[in-house]
Amino acid sequence: MRIHKICILGAGTLGSRVALQFAISGFQVSVYDISQKALDLGHKTMEKILRQLVKAGQLHESQITEIFSRIQFTLDPFEAVEDADFINESVTEEVDIKKKVWKQFGEIAPEKTWFTTNTSYLLPSMFAEESGRPSKFCAFHFHDVFYSRVVDIMPHPGTDPAMILMLEDLGKKLNQVPVLVKKENPGYIFNTMLMALIGAAGKLLTREVGSIEDIDRSWMVNFHMPMGPFGILDSIGLDTAWHVTHKMPDAASQAFAALLKTYLDQGKLGEKSGEGFYTYPNPEYRKENFCQ
Amino acid sequence: MRIHKICILGAGTLGSRVALQFAISGFQVSVYDISQKALDLGHKTMEKILRQLVKAGQLHESQITEIFSRIQFTLDPFEAVEDADFINESVTEEVDIKKKVWKQFGEIAPEKTWFTTNTSYLLPSMFAEESGRPSKFCAFHFHDVFYSRVVDIMPHPGTDPAMILMLEDLGKKLNQVPVLVKKENPGYIFNTMLMALIGAAGKLLTREVGSIEDIDRSWMVNFHMPMGPFGILDSIGLDTAWHVTHKMPDAASQAFAALLKTYLDQGKLGEKSGEGFYTYPNPEYRKENFCQ
Known part of the structure; x- marks a missing residue:
């Protein structure tokens, strides 16, 4: 279960922060969105956060170029999932949109790819079947990544238990505190x-x-x-x-x-x-x- | 409405802390309880808190004697209310006991005395009539006095509005943050x-x-x-x-x-x-x- 290449779906406020934390933690990241404007805004969000982290002494200025070198922004779904070990989805909080996205990426993602949703109030079971690989599907939910460092792991009844262990390990690598939500619960804990x-x-x-x-x-x-x-x-x-x-x-x-x-x-x-x-x-x- | 002499009913954990804060703030305080053991324990609680305050640099060692000189411990209800401007009651959280206490002190307290209860979950209207002076009766509820410095002011419908202003002023003199609970509500805010x-x-x-x-x-x-x-x-x-x-x-x-x-x-x-x-x-x- 080596996780190296990450695909982030949705370059909004939370998607950008999650993508950035993956890159800071040494992962290769592709950020996908359907709008170039969203990708540009995501890039700006990341620059702003990096400047704050440098100011707070948590990063050195010289690391910024290296961090950005690990992030690819793309409008092309095929490029986004190419060789991806892991997807974290932060698209609009609407059931139909998320369903459509998971159906699409379920079809084009490599077989090895683990699927996670960063939904705030919806449930992974709403999208697990749609993705075509329910046992590799789980909620992996961030708060604001940098100040509130909890990451919720919320499986649906069909999630492979091994995936939970993998996510706990991954959460720690991302400087987050993993919290297990043992049963589906809107809003996590x-x-x-x-x-x-x-x-x-x-x-x-x-x-x-x-x-x-x-x-x-x-x-x-x-x-x-x-x-x-x-x-x-x-x-x-x-x-x-x-x-x-x-x-x-x-x-x-x-x-x-x-x-x-x-x-x-x-x-x-x-x-x-x-x-x-x-x-x-x-x-x-x-x-x-x-x-x- | 000059408040100078305070009578605290009940030398338990909260009563002792409230009494001590009044004495620290320069008021004359009498602490009444029906048990000598409770009074002794109250004295010990105060000593312990004073040592902590000295350790934390909030008080000087030399002030301790002076603070204690302003506190009188007594088993005699008449002595307790003698010349009292203000009563704050922290007796056992049981309706019948509090009613009995308020009936007793309503009869023996000087006419000028303002009555306040430090109840945690009961309501001032349960005791206001019993005390014989409902318009001078209000809840004045402390949390832990030293770390959590909120004091709740919760009138019942018959409380004199002037009393609320007096309590806001008094709360500030006690280094507390007064909060007005506009309507009776079990548990305050x-x-x-x-x-x-x-x-x-x-x-x-x-x-x-x-x-x-x-x-x-x-x-x-x-x-x-x-x-x-x-x-x-x-x-x-x-x-x-x-x-x-x-x-x-x-x-x-x-x-x-x-x-x-x-x-x-x-x-x-x-x-x-x-x-x-x-x-x-x-x-x-x-x-x-x-x-x-």
Whole structure:
């Protein structure tokens, strides 16, 4: 099970970061996307992260050229999977699109290739059959790769157990902390807990038990954390949060989804749009006197 | 509304800490308990904390005598409330006991005395009438005073709004971060969110989605926190967690309460008993390689 050549499907935010970490860790990487613009943006994302890593003393400037020499960007699916030992897919989070991609790559990938999906909320069993090799199919899910270094390994019932061991080993080689999700569970482990925390915070807000600031303050001060649930929501994006929340059937989630919608309708998506629960780039919760 | 003389009811873990913080902040404090043993233990708790604060450079050795000179320990309720401007009650977390205490002190306290309860999960409205002065009654709830410096201010519908302002000011004088709980809510704000997190972790465990270690690791690595939900449970005490969880009607809470019960039946109460989800004093999660 020697893993040397990696194929990353999708050059978005997460795909680029995963590709970069593979290259930093010495793997050969091809990054595939259907759009040249996406590939160019992916390249820029990587350059930005590398500069940050150099600044933080985690890499030397001189390594950058070498790292990029291991990364190939391509619009050609055949070139992308040529001799690939391993695929990690980070395409758009829609079932039909992912199914189509897995059907396509299942047909053209070499027989040896292991298949992994980096889906955030979908399940590997949704795509395993489509790929044509369910026993070599597993979720291998990264968080943000560089700050939050968990990689979730979530098999579906048909995944070959040997693949799990291989992924644990591979996760460590990528400077990640592998976590085994023993059964399929939407949102893996961390996101399940995070959504519970955010759901509780949302309920406290919609029931008018506490203000946004006091709810965040409670969490930040007691746990000595740099942000509370609403600061976290601003960084996740209120659109993403709404996407998850509005599908939950319980009354509390529905009330919170309705509140999130009022923010979205005003173009307040969180940090990325300049405003969410807080105003950026200098939100209240980052000010020194917020927790005093 | 000058607050000078404080009466603390109950010399347990939290009562002692609150009393000590009042004395450190320059207030005169009387600590009342019905047992001399409890008062002696409270004194020891304070000495221990003061030594830690000196060690941490937050206090000078020479201040200790002065701080203790402001604290009076007493078994006499009349002496305890003599000239008291303010009561904070931390007696046993049982409705009938607290009611009895508030009836007693409502009768003997000076007219000027403000009444506050430090209850963890009960509500101020349960005792406000009993105390005989509902408008001067509010919850004023500390966490651990020295590490987690949130103080919750939770009025009941009859609390005088002026009291809330007074408590915000007082909280700041005590080096705490005041948080307003606008409506009565069992567990205030932080504990509501913490219980949601712990509930989600418990469900992941009882549904066998993840191991104790992997669930904790997910939280610790992604949030750069020193412990995860099961480490937190060990420090809270599995008996306390069971006490809260087994009263919740939903199936997930019931399943987790049943699991907690198997630990309790083996005498595993968490850190205080030497074993809970982890073994102490050197639990796995504090080892260097746990998050690698």
